[in-house]
Structure formats: structure tokens, C-alpha cells
Amino acid sequence: MGWVADEGLFAVWWLLGFAAVNGVLGCRCLIRGWGDRATVRRVQRDGIGPVEAAWQADGERAAARTAVGLLTLRGAVEVSKKGVVTAVPDAPEPADPVLSALFDGIRLRGARKTRLYEIVDADDFEEYRVRLARRVPDVRRYAEPGRVVALFAACGVSLGLTAHGLGAGVRLPFLGGDPALWVVVWWPLWGLLALCAAAWPAERTRRWRRFNRSCRRVADAALEGLPGRTRVALRKGALRPAPPRPRQERKRSRPKRDAPTPGGGGWADDSGTDSYGGGGCGGGD
Structure with missing residues (x-):
């Protein structure tokens, strides 16, 4: 475990920080849960409308x-x-x-x-x-965002641990000892720490x-x-009706190219159609 002991046990401190984040989350949920449990017991004892x-x-x-x-x-x-x-x-x-x-x-x-x-x-x-x-x-009525916090903590700890090891030049004995291999370690470390987030309920869990x-x-x-x-x-x-959609005018179909344009041709007819049929750009000798 010499690679952990280098640079003042930096890997241990990073992992302890990750454990501290999860511990604070657990204590916060436990403390807030005491009030909820007391309220639930009171309501079940006294009844509810x-x-x-x-x-x-x-x-x-x-x-x-x-x-x-x-x-x-x-x-x-x-x-x-x-x-x-x-x-x-x-x-x-x-x-x-x-x-x-x-x-x-x-x-x-x-x-x-x-x-x-x-x-x-x-x-x-x-x-x-x-x-x-x-x-x-x-x-x-719903769980707290503990899973999101744990995921962010896992990402931050894995990234910080990797950057620390790479910057300090700590060798990895399991992967040949090259300090540059810390870049490869980041993804497995992130996935391993992210598994801890599964212990927390999703944010919209009842x-x-x-x-x-x-x-x-x-x-x-x-x-x-x-x-x-x-x-x-x-x-x-109980359902609010959806607002009516605004009516859209149907677009006039463009005249066929081989059909003569009334009025002798031009850029568009009198009705405002931007068609290029008849005597448009390509027509006229």
C-alpha cells in the first residue's frame, strides 16, 4: 500500500471525504425523519379527516x-x-x-x-x-435529493483523486507504475463510487x-x-381542458410548371402566391 501512503495518504483522505458526505446525508435524513415519524404517530393516534x-x-x-x-x-x-x-x-x-x-x-x-x-x-x-x-x-411526501448529491460527490472525489495522483506523480503498482495511468483509473473509480448512490432513494420516491x-x-x-x-x-x-389550437390557414398549392400563369406571368400572381411557375425566372424568351 505504498502508493496510498505517498503524498500524505492523499487517497485515504479523498475517500474519507466521500464517506463524510454520505454520512452527513444519512444524519440529515435521520434527523428530519424523527419529526415525520412523530407526526405520523400523532395522526394515527388522533385520526385524520x-x-x-x-x-x-x-x-x-x-x-x-x-x-x-x-x-x-x-x-x-x-x-x-x-x-x-x-x-x-x-x-x-x-x-x-x-x-x-x-x-x-x-x-x-x-x-x-x-x-x-x-x-x-x-x-x-x-x-x-x-x-x-x-x-x-x-x-x-417525497424523498430528498440524496442520490443526486451522492453522484456528484462520487464524480468530484474520483476526479479530484485522479488529478491529485496525476499531478503528484504517484506511481500505480497494479498498472505498471506509470503515473500517467491515473487517467485510466478515473472511470472505474467513478463507477465504483457511484454505486454507493444506489443506497439512496430517488428524488421522486414516495x-x-x-x-x-x-x-x-x-x-x-x-x-x-x-x-x-x-x-x-x-x-x-378534475382535468383542465387543453386550450384550443390556433387555426392555421391552408397554403395554396403551387401551380404546375407547365401550366400557364394567368395574367401573362411574372414573379407572382395577383393573389400573392410566390410560385415560380409560368413566366418566372426560367421562363420567357
């Missing part, structure tokens, strides 16, 4: 579907076949503050009516979203899957009596 459960399990659109479904079951709103939501006249105010804010927003829109996707971002439902955010569990499944069961149980027609209409109304 169906709208908040739907948001935790499947996002804000699922929460909007669940909230509208609950209002439908209570006779406060009606849902058309196209997913348009309207308030029922003289319907009682829901006791739940989140449902109450949503019902007020639907009722105030009046003749404008409500599409389900508008609940997510329309200004009329700002109070509903604020109240819902206060009650949603403060739990990370966390707390068991908790998410229990939340989904809570939301589904709350909508147990909702008719199938209404469920289908709510799924349709």
Missing part, C-alpha cells in the same frame, strides 16, 4: 374530489355529468371548516358555476386552500407508503355512499 387524508395520499386534486364528494353526500352541492359543481339553494352550512370554506366559494360563484380543477388554483377558493393547508400533516395507504383508506371510506355516476363526473371534472 378524509380531505386531509386524500391530500396526503394523492395530492390536492384528490383532496378537491373528496371535499366535493362529501358536500354531495350532505346535499350541499350537485355535480353534473360533465363535472360542473353547483350549490344547492338553502342548503345548510357544513360544520367542518374546510368544507364550509369550499361550500362558500361554490355558492358565491353562483351562475359562473365551478369546475373541479378550479378549486386547486382559483382565487374564489383561497380560503379553502388556506384552511386545508393548516390541517394537512406536516410530513414530507415516503411513508404505509401511512399513505392508510390515508387513502380513510378517504375512500368517507365516500362509500357516493353514486358511481358522480364519481365518474368528478374524475372528468
